[in-house]
Amino acid sequence: MALIVQKYGGSSVATVPRIEHVARKAAATRSAGNDIVVVLSAMKGETDRLLALAYEVSHSQCPAPRELDMLLSTGEQVTIALLTMALERLGVAARCYTGAQVRILTDSSHSKARILDIDEEHLVEDLKLGRIVVVAGFQGVDETGAITTLGRGGSDTTAVALAAALGAGECQIFTDVDGVYTTDPRVVPTARRLDRITFEEMLEMASLGSKVLQIRAVEFAGKYQVPLRVLSSFEEGPGTLITYEVEGMEEPLISSIAFNRDEAKLTILGVPDRPGIAAQILGPVSAANINVDMIVQNISKEGLTDFTFTVHRSEYERALELTQKHAQELGAREVFGDTDIVKLSLVGVGMRSHAAVASRMFTALADEGINIQMISTSEIKISVVVDEKYLELGTRALHRAFDLDDKDGRRVKVEGAEVG
């Protein structure tokens, strides 16, 4: 008898018939002899409806965050009540709780609160009585009793945190995709669903622009070693298991190809190369709260160096203006930028011990005539920036070069992943 935490997203509970479908799935898992905790999001569209009301009453100003959390938390309260009714109609004992009722204690950062503690006592009692426990995702309560929310996608975090607190055997995230893929199937039709991927790889993929799971949920799962599984609400199938590395587990070389076209590039040419110059260049940008992603500095020539970094495209104009103003003080020759770029990344724990990965990557891109503008590496990731027009061509070339294609009848050596 295992304890399983199941989380269903907004499309899985978008209508009453879908909520009844979720009830039947949870009841079946219960009948198979498992204890079940179900975490729900709001019905699809409900959060946007409530947000529209909040913006209307705030005259398009930012709504007060404390009241916004009070408002938005009603969305999940509706779905947990309806699912519990559906379970009871099936003759399955169930109890539902809001975040405040469980007592999912968070800090007071409204709209992006962090979970501090979970009072699992009542839930354990309900489970002992054979009840399915239904919990509102996305929400908690601070020490003063004010309702807080965990930010978009926060229901994943709720599910993982409950799984950790209750020592669950598995945390299952039901979505509208049937698992994690080697890359975006819309770009590479031969992309394959992965049976398994590590937390580290999933984290690299998530931060590279994937949308299957919230990054914080994956971090949380990795920290508490909660096995996470991504499955489809609508189709049967094993999904993808996200887990820690087990000794003896065959290490795949590369698990996935990720891409991100949300970035823009800024280059400062001919800066005097002296200690502390990088900090001086980036100082005004980070002071303005602009996130910098990749940073590349070329070797110095005649006492001058070139410096390139990327920011989110929405912050490009502001970053360019700040850097241009600042460049004169630094004595730089020229500042220019480019928004037509895409970042392609290889992700895989296997590359740690395989130095040849980088050269295979660069060769595959060169064979297609794709010029690499920037390179950045981490232990389990290599990212390159190329012209945006090469997104599809480059992704397909890399997917093929690392044998990620789904070929019937062929036993592929590597497992890998990306997200739809």
Add this chain to the structure above:
Amino acid sequence: MALIVQKYGGSSVATVPRIEHVARKAAATRSAGNDIVVVLSAMKGETDRLLALAYEVSHSQCPAPRELDMLLSTGEQVTIALLTMALERLGVAARCYTGAQVRILTDSSHSKARILDIDEEHLVEDLKLGRIVVVAGFQGVDETGAITTLGRGGSDTTAVALAAALGAGECQIFTDVDGVYTTDPRVVPTARRLDRITFEEMLEMASLGSKVLQIRAVEFAGKYQVPLRVLSSFEEGPGTLITYEVEGMEEPLISSIAFNRDEAKLTILGVPDRPGIAAQILGPVSAANINVDMIVQNISKEGLTDFTFTVHRSEYERALELTQKHAQELGAREVFGDTDIVKLSLVGVGMRSHAAVASRMFTALADEGINIQMISTSEIKISVVVDEKYLELGTRALHRAFDLDDKDGRRVKVEGAEVG
């Protein structure tokens, strides 16, 4: 500086512009130097939308009451968040609380819970800080932490209970009518708004089929002597003050004419008149949980008596069947019923000391050729049952006979009331 509790119903908060209108009204009362607690209902239509979801998921069975309360309580949570945003946009400090957050402690009778206690401490602190306090009506929490609701119209009860707990100077109920009327203005176009009415009169009127205020709210207000005022959300005006009798206050003879066409009449002819016969006749009916309203027994003739009582029209068929079955055992001659009846009532604390009221009432009806089928009296009320076709004619005749008509330039002696 007085403390005023204001309650706004569903039509008053049906849209964002109306919520902003409520914010301006509350802010104006605050600016006038009062402390304000605002109690809100759900947006008009929202409770019905949620109920429809609950019935859909329950396949038209009765939804589980515990989960239904969880579901319905979201309605007020939405409006309190939106009103607080609107107040803050006006630059007015405000805080909102659900029933559970205030801690409006109730018993565990889901969907019709009774308030046991209110923890007013936080609210008093907020008021001291100059904040407007916004509280979700209709809802509370039981000792186990489960959300409860007080039943339809329960927001009135919340407002009165808060006013009592906080020792408020006045509890103002904003609705879509501008006060309490001498009778239904749709039946008698000359009906007048009353400036003032007593709790007792209001109670008699409420139980006679009026809909302006929930009966429990009036009882509560009477018990704790909280002055209640019914006003319009949409028009300026003093409304109607519902208050306890003050010594020296001029006692009106009759305050209002009420009518109720939801009843049906059952008559048992020729029952042997012996002690305990009334209990024997009504036993099976009350055992079946059917509410009996008026009961009349005529004097005995040759050891036989006639017995008549009224029940709600929806329970007439069941009551008739039970009584017919039982009548044979009792040795009654005949049982018959009539659903085409209406009950007309005079209400007024003044009639206590005026024995002539009844005869003036009967004369007024006789002058119109209206036959009285049943009569029943209490200290401040006289009710008669007549043929339903006489509803308008009888109500207008009584309204005129007791000088309740609104006549410009004429100083009317009596004040009276009924409800729109």
